Amino acid sequence: MQKISIIVAIGANREIGKDNDLMWHLPVDMRFFKEKTLGHPVIMGRKNYESIPEKYRPFKDRLNIVVSSQPNYPATGCVLFQDLTQATQYAKEQDAQEVFIIGGGQIYAEAIRLKLINTMYITHIDGEFPGAHTFFADFEISDWNRLELFRQEKDEKHQFSFSVYEYTKKN
Numbered sequence: 001m002q003k004i005s006i007i008v009a010i011g012a013n014r015e016i017g018k019d020n021d022l023m024w025h026l027p028v029d030m031r032f033f034k035e036k037t038l039g040h041p042v043i044m045g046r047k048n049y050e051s052i053p054e055k056y057r058p059f060k061d062r063l064n065i066v067v068s069s070q071p072n073y074p075a076t077g078c079v080l081f082q083d084l085t086q087a088t089q090y091a092k093e094q095d096a097q098e099v100f101i102i103g104g105g106q107i108y109a110e111a112i113r114l115k116l117i118n119t120m121y122i123t124h125i126d127g128e129f130p131g132a133h134t135f136f137a138d139f140e141i142s143d144w145n146r147l148e149l150f151r152q153e154k155d156e157k158h159q160f161s162f163s164v165y166e167y168t169k170k171n
């Protein structure tokens with residue numbers, strides 16, 4: 001089965017960002033993101049693209065796709081689309097195995113609303129993040145099977161513990 005996957009980290013209240021940035025630094029979760037997405041297309045919104053430090057974008061060894069309504073938006077080294085459905089279709093043609101939708105909030109919400117995805121990797125962080133500006137869309141939990149992939153406890157590099165789950169759409 002070709003996987004069309006969201007990958008996201010969320011706080012206890014589904015917080016995902018503030019001031020166009022993340023609100024945590026969790027190296028093991030960043031490594032999980034890298035290992036999962038390496039070699040596969042990643043689709044992101046224009047604001048998420050801008051939130052990635054220039055030295056890390058486009059993400060290496062991945063086809064980077066940016067969605068923006070601006071036809072000439074300069075996303076160097078990326079493929080630009082003005083429509084998420086078309087971007088996803090293009091990505092599916094490039095990789096028979098898996099395509100990743102990597103946010104942010106608007107793009108996740110659209111992907112869920114348009115039913116573009118069949119898999120979600122969600123890092124559930126054991127923390128609340130007051131003042132967040134961006135949240136992960138609500139989704140119908142009963143539509144999904146959930147499998148815990150691993151758990152990370154707090155340590156000197158991780159201010160928060162978290163659990164990573166794979167959600168698979170029920171038929």
Ligand SMILES: NC(=O)c1ccc[n+]([C@@H]2O[C@H](COP(=O)([O-])OP(=O)(O)OC[C@H]3O[C@@H](n4cnc5c(N)ncnc54)[C@H](OP(=O)(O)O)[C@@H]3O)[C@@H](O)[C@H]2O)c1
Pocket residue numbers: 007008009010015016017018019020021022044045046047048049051067068069070073081082083084102103104105106107108110134
């Ligand atoms: N916690 C996590 O795992 C995670 C992951 C990724 C991002 N984030 C956070 O999420 C935040 C950014 O999310 P966001 O919701 O503000 O923005 P976003 O979803 O990254 O980008 C929104 C932009 O994408 C374009 N867009 C969206 N839908 C479109 C459509 N149907 N057609 C054409 N263009 C479309 C528009 O760009 P134009 O305005 O150019 O038209 C829109 O302004 C940041 O704080 C970031 O750090 C968190």
